[in-house]
Amino acid sequence: MTRRFVEGEAIDVGFDGKRCIHSRNCVLGHPDVFEPNAPGEWIHPDAGSVDAITFIARSCPSGAITYRRKDGGPDEQPPVVNTVRIRENGPLAFSADMEIAGEDALRATLCRCGASGNKPYCDGSHTKSGFAASGEPAAKESSPLEARDGTLKVTPQPNGSLKVEGNLEIVSGTGRTIDRVTRVFLCRCGHSKNKPFCDGSHKAAGFVG
Structure with a gap:
């Protein structure tokens, strides 16, 4: 870090x-x-x-x-609900008590266009690359999670998707709940036809990261 x-x-x-x-x-x-x-x-x-x-x-x-x-006030606490917000034509914005590739964080914006020079983090390359992906995908049917907080483990797969393990609500840019999961693979190559979810397109695209 x-x-x-x-x-x-x-x-x-x-x-x-x-x-x-x-x-x-x-x-x-x-x-x-x-x-x-x-x-x-x-x-x-x-x-x-x-x-x-x-x-x-x-x-x-x-x-x-x-x-x-240093004034005796509380330090930042993890959110009550773990979320990842899908940014229109942009990154995945996480808010959770996370471990990302071995680093601890409470907030992070992770690349989903595949062009970042700082993977798994976003570096703004989506703007230059002309990346286009909706922040308002269709919602899936899902049941409320038994728990909505807890530790989230975020692991970029070699040359592949973003593996996320833990309680997570996937939210649109306007705040709609897209899905509720405890394990999910999210696209980070920019080529999935089912964004924000991985559909294996990184293999055909030759994604490296």
């Missing part, structure tokens, strides 16, 4: 550049804390309130921004 922390008096702010694809969100959210186009240090934890910084961090879908509180 390439995360580093910038220390403040009441809160430390962590940043992982390998995961960041939405830096404009934090810059617009609090430009005093996240200084745009700064020649040196661009994160200033003491320039904002702890509540404002934690809000921005929890709103970061890629998990690039995290925090460590």
Whole structure:
């Protein structure tokens, strides 16, 4: 992991550049804390309130921004419901207590176009590649899960799909429930005819990743 922390008096702010694809969100959210186009240090934890910084961090879908509180307040907790949101023409946005390829995370945006140079994470290549995939696929019939939280294990298969094990609700871009699963294989090559699910197209496409 390439995360580093910038220390403040009441809160430390962590940043992982390998995961960041939405830096404009934090810059617009609090430009005093996240200084745009700064020649040196661009994160200033003491320039904002702890509540404002934690809000921005929890709103970061890629998990690039995290925090460590020093004021006795609670650190970020796993969500009550594990979800993966399907972004229109974009990545898979996970929110869960996850282990991704051996790394721990609570939020992550993972590539589903197949073009990222930073697999399994999204690096914005879907925009340049012209990737097109609906964020509103048809819903499947599914029963409510016995539990909706817990640890989620996310394992990119060699040159293949994204294997996900654990309680998970697959959600559309507008919040509709697409499916409820405890084990699923999601497309990450960009070629499946049944997105967001894998249909084996990575083999014919010669996907490498």
